Amino acid sequence: MPEQARDHTPDRAPEGTGAPARMRDDEARDDGAGGAPTAPPAVRVEGLWKRFGEQIAVAGIDLALPAGRFIGLVGPNGAGKTTTLSMVTGLLRPDGGRVTVAGHDVWRDPVEVKARIGVLPEGLRLFDRLSGRELLGYTGRLRGLPGAEVDKRATQLLDVLDLAGAQHKLVIDYSTGMRKKIGLAAALLHNPEVLFLDEPFEGVDPVSAQTIRSVLERYTDSGATVVFSSHVMELVESLCDWVAVMVAGRIRAQGTLAEVRSDAPSLQDAFLELVGARGLDRSESLDWLGGAR
Numbered sequence: 497m498p499e500q501a502r503d504h505t506p507d508r509a510p511e512g513t514g515a516p517a518r519m520r521d522d523e524a525r526d527d528g529a530g531g532a533p534t535a536p537p538a539v540r541v542e543g544l545w546k547r548f549g550e551q552i553a554v555a556g557i558d559l560a561l562p563a564g565r566f567i568g569l570v571g572p573n574g575a576g577k578t579t580t581l582s583m584v585t586g587l588l589r590p591d592g593g594r595v596t597v598a599g600h601d602v603w604r605d606p607v608e609v610k611a612r613i614g615v616l617p618e619g620l621r622l623f624d625r626l627s628g629r630e631l632l633g634y635t636g637r638l639r640g641l642p643g644a645e646v647d648k649r650a651t652q653l654l655d656v657l658d659l660a661g662a663q664h665k666l667v668i669d670y671s672t673g674m675r676k677k678i679g680l681a682a683a684l685l686h687n688p689e690v691l692f693l694d695e696p697f698e699g700v701d702p703v704s705a706q707t708i709r710s711v712l713e714r715y716t717d718s719g720a721t722v723v724f725s726s727h728v729m730e731l732v733e734s735l736c737d738w739v740a741v742m743v744a745g746r747i748r749a750q751g752t753l754a755e756v757r758s759d760a761p762s763l764q765d766a767f768l769e770l771v772g773a774r775g776l777d778r779s780e781s782l783d784w785l786g787g788a789r
């Protein structure tokens with residue numbers, strides 16, 4: 497694996513709540529070789545920390561997520577993906593570190609950031625006594641869009657996401673997949689620059705997954721950025737062109753799909769190697785399972 501793909505999060509824990517006091521500006525930087533300046537990342541994370549009691553959920557991570565990419569944040573259960581996305585989107589206050597989205601500091605400049613992002617969080621809570629259409633109408637008005645524009649966009653999104661037939665049904669009566677889709681519609685309504693999705697395909701049938709996929713591909717083709725978390729390597733490999741691998745609160749690798757995959761036959765193999773689970777078969781201890789009764 498090329499060196500630039502592997503990340504080297506510092507091993508030391510910072511003092512107190514734990515934020516290393518590193519700061520960088522968000523301007524486009526020269527590449528150091530006299531070439532064209534590199535575009536600033538869509539999302540920059542510096543020394544981000546979160547601790548829950550004794551548990552360090554996110555251990556001082558650095559990330560630079562490039563704009564206009566389909567980005568996968570992958571990691572085993574409990575790696576810290578949801579905690580990271582929650583801090584990056586302003587839903588959870590970090591113990592330390594800094595996050596900028598489109599050059600704006602998430603915690604110092606939340607209004608600027610929230611106008612530019614869409615979020616489909618884990619355990620999505622929606623105003624579920626509204627119908628799907630009412631939810632989009634309400635969300636659009638909260639976003640400050642004119643009523644006619646909200647109506648137009650809502651109609652199109654409901655149609656594309658195959659929710660037109662259920663638009664007057666209360667969201668509480670939606671299935672899991674329908675809730676994901678109406679949540680996605682609400683997150684896209686204001687045409688954000690960066691869309692954050694926590695496990696967007698969980699509980700979604702293959703037809704709906706394909707629909708969501710084409711909506712997201714169209715969205716990134718227009719220059720927007722999607723950041724999504726998943727455990728499903730095949731999905732990440734087929735959708736993403738840029739990947740960050742998180743293990744036990746640290747970033748183990750980040751880079752293009754090819755850089756992170758390197759010589760491994762698949763992202764799944766590269767992932768197993770990175771998390772130290774290659775060739776590991778914990779099921780061997782279950783020697784009673786399926787044996788003679």
Ligand SMILES: Nc1ncnc2c1ncn2[C@@H]1O[C@H](COP(=O)(O)OP(=O)(O)OP(=O)(O)O)[C@@H](O)[C@H]1O
Pocket residue numbers: 548551552553571572573574575576577578579580727
């Ligand atoms: N509110 C909380 N209180 C205490 N511990 C928490 C809390 N939220 C997360 N954690 C712990 O932080 C660690 C990271 O959790 P997180 O949900 O971010 O992982 P994840 O990578 O999203 O996992 P999964 O893929 O299973 O959803 C875990 O050890 C988890 O138990």
